[in-house]
Amino acid sequence: MKKQITIVGGGLAGSLLSVYLAKRGFKVDVYERRPDMRKVKISAGRSINLALSVRGIHALKEVGVFDEISKILIPMRGRMVHPLDGEINFQPYSRNPEEYINSVSRGDLNTIMMSAAEEFPDVQYHFNHRCTGMDLETGEARFIDEQTGQVVVAQTQAVIGTDGSASALRSELLKRSGFNYSQVYEDYGYKELSIPSGPEGNFLIEQHALHIWPRKTYMLIALPNMDGSFTVTLFFPMKGDVSFENLDTSEKVQQFFTAQFPDALDLMPGLLDDYFGNPVGSLMTVKCSPWHHKGRVLLLGDAAHAIVPFFGQGMNCAFEDCSVFAGLVDKSGDDWEKIFAECGQERKENTDAIADLAVENFFEMRDHVSDPRYLLMKKIERRLADAFPMRFIPKYEMVSFHRVPYAVAMERGQIQHQILWELTEGIASADEVDWAKAQRLVPERVPPWTWGTL
């Protein structure tokens, strides 16, 4: 008989993980709260666009589904910045044309992943099954079949929770002594809006970019979709003078967008319907440890480390979790207690790092991208990256285009920022930089790169 494992949550991480495990000879039962999205349309209005980058791609290649997924990707080669005053400007993510991030629809991606998983006869999805808890001593996981109202009990060797930022399994761990946990909300929320396609299904603004309208204390972003439309997200304070709380009439919304986002407003005929029809989402960072209890249960993905979306790494990080997990299974078979403990040990400092980097990147996106000193630092960063290709990799590139551990990316990023800060002190243009000093500082402070390239 095959060894069986239960996955709670059939979203992106759960589906990817079930492929990894099926390929390693396990029988996998996936319990998913929602109905089968391939048969029932699930309401949108919440984080329907994602940015796939190298860590996610690596995992998809490992399980052999990347070729199919590549068909639904739209490369975004840089940020298209829309200042309130001044020219629209393009800031490439990398000087290497092979390095870009990819806009992808969460629904389309999940659909492909589920179908890829179900090609394995040993993977069985149980839709409409909401997890109501787990007995951590016996390993019994409990569900309610939302269609029949029946209670379903899964008695299994081990359970992996990929049930997202509001994880039911995490709630069980939270009841136990010794479980460290934090959840921190931003004072900001988000709302999804949209820019429809042009008359022929064409893109009305540059297709191959992530568009940003930075406004210091808030921002609008737009990501391209396959049908020529853009999914637009407004990140905005929850409370205060300029906030979701206060922007509560059609007149105010119209006035606000006219003043703050005039070029975007022209492209959004459905603004008011979107604004008043879509919910305000909240932004939260969750950290916890340990991620597991004995060999009974392990949390992965958002369930273990929900992060804010500003580095586009939530999914990529969750996929990297799965890849690391699969590597540990290759090493230790089904010694779950060992694998679960090692997985948390290996990932924790890295997921903590990307959580912090993601919060940081909010300030970069909404504020710094139009700041003269930031732009100057970016210019010098580029030159240093050219001069020291095996030492000085810009932080954004380390996170998005390399698989160096996030904690390393964060640490090197801080050192590099410090160098750029020192070099731009008191100067107004890149030509004034003390280049001899720059060439001394980098080898002095940034260790050589040992992680290979893509």
Next chain:
Amino acid sequence: MKKQITIVGGGLAGSLLSVYLAKRGFKVDVYERRPDMRKVKISAGRSINLALSVRGIHALKEVGVFDEISKILIPMRGRMVHPLDGEINFQPYSRNPEEYINSVSRGDLNTIMMSAAEEFPDVQYHFNHRCTGMDLETGEARFIDEQTGQVVVAQTQAVIGTDGSASALRSELLKRSGFNYSQVYEDYGYKELSIPSGPEGNFLIEQHALHIWPRKTYMLIALPNMDGSFTVTLFFPMKGDVSFENLDTSEKVQQFFTAQFPDALDLMPGLLDDYFGNPVGSLMTVKCSPWHHKGRVLLLGDAAHAIVPFFGQGMNCAFEDCSVFAGLVDKSGDDWEKIFAECGQERKENTDAIADLAVENFFEMRDHVSDPRYLLMKKIERRLADAFPMRFIPKYEMVSFHRVPYAVAMERGQIQHQILWELTEGIASADEVDWAKAQRLVPERVPPWTWGTL
């Protein structure tokens, strides 16, 4: 009809709060999970001794029960340090003979507080009522009467949760978007042991001291009881070479105490029974915000901010919460939404501060109290306190003998520590200190004291 309020948790904070509220004309229902401790003996073995200091005393005086409580207090005037090698030495908490902390039995104190509350006809205790949740929208709090199994619903204007570090009401808030929360466990646990009284009910070691056996990575402490005995607590790593996990046979325990705590061992004939009969307690810090939801529910005491016991401030801080709360009621009547919000605002930075100070003090107690540089700093601290009585108040005194906000005590404590650190750099005795520098640094860095004295 009188205005009614519900308190969940009839421990120390809940009982004190009910007196404050009854005195202000409210009808108070107190729901308590445990049976009436005045009628049923509740198992001990967990944190049965507390140290009452000025913040707690202030609150008890405000409600007029301090006189009665003073009869069950044993003053502790300083730390009696028992090194492994070397002389037992006494470190007074203050140079002022009126400044000391008081050992008190949690059970005796709670008993007096409950009886004091019940003297008000408008205070009603409901024992054996376990809170199972609350509907934050309707304000309906639910309980199970553990004796009858019946569900009891309290429909009330407002609920205050003083239900301790594992608060059921906090669990409800935790489910809501926007509630920030963290729980952090120490790697250390504790176990209660005891030193019985002598043949005539006499104290076998100094009565008016808090005894410490500091051993760098762990420690033993002892607090006096009214009957001549001492409650002893071992704070010890949970896991590792020298840990509760490993110290698991009578032989090992005996050997360990013989080697590490020989003088204490001689006084503990029941060591093995205590060690194997009492549970290992865990040590956790909980922080959260906001403490309230609208005017429906407010958390106070450990429910809002569980802290580790190393500064002896858990109860004192909870009592101070109640005093602050009562002050806000005096100002705003029963405008609960306003009062609840202001209470959290006023207390949060202070309870965060004492939480951090309490963790810090663990290192001081288990390690630094036998360190030569620490002792040197203490000596100079004493001199500076004498030279600048209205500026330089030692941190321990600010926390234990003054009612300056904890956040102020922490900030001033850090500045003072920095001064002492600089003054003791490279010297071996207090006579070598650069006194002119000391006299310059204090007025330069430490602002004048504006909080009055006791």
